[in-house]
Amino acid sequence: MSSPGPDPQRFVIVPQRSGFRGWAWVLAAAWIVSLAAVGWAATRIAAPPSTGTSQLDGRKFASLNDELAELRQRVTTLRRSDQITRNANIEMQATLAEREEEISGLRADVAFYERLVGSTGQRRGLNAHEAVFAPEAGGTWHYTITLTQNLNRGAISKGTMRFSVEGVRAGKLASLKWDELLQTPGAPGQPFSFRYFQQLEGSVMLPAGFTPQRVRVQLNGGGDQVFDWNAK
Secondary structure, rough: OOOOOOOOOOOOHHHHHHHHHHHHHHHHHHHHHHHHHHHHHHHHHHOOOOOHHHHHHHHHHHHHHHHHHHHHHHHHHHHHHHHHHHHHHHHHHHHHHHHHHHHHHHHHHHHHHHHHHHHOOOOOOOOOEEEEEEOOOOOOEEEEEEEEEEOOOOOOOOEEEEEEEEEEEOOOEEEEHHHHHOOOOOOOEEEEEEEOEEHHHHHEOOOOOOEEEEEEEEOOEEEEEEEEEOOO
């Protein structure tokens, strides 16, 4: 009796599915392509700009720097010009003020000389025209006493001048004599000699706490004349 043979139903022939393997290759290729695309994009983002763009931006930056430097220089120049103009205006105003003061003084001098030597001026003998004082650095006072005469135009007036200063000291009236003002006991008067006018100048010292109010000028041969204290 022969052994039984294989059961024909135990073995099944399965045909190969070629379609699934094809799709696997397609997916793998797509994945590789996507990786390559991501790498290329990352390289483009991280890479510096191209040489042409870099050169263009550099030229633009240099041009803007040059323009900025030029504008700064123009601003500096304009500021200097404005300051020079301001200084010139200030100096001009000061000069004009000085000239106006000088012209005013000259006009006063002309009026004084016209009264003194003019045909319509009042005839007067020897007299003191004015007494002016100005403070000095050392605490002294510089005085200018102007003497005039036009009564006798051909005569020479000669003599000596003294003055005293009247004021207040320690709440009381006080008078400082000529030798006290010069701080020289027995000081002689200041000599003068002129035909029409003469200005006598010098310096005197006022004691601390003394407030001057009037000046009394004494001319030998011309009497006394009193002026209000005139300080410039």
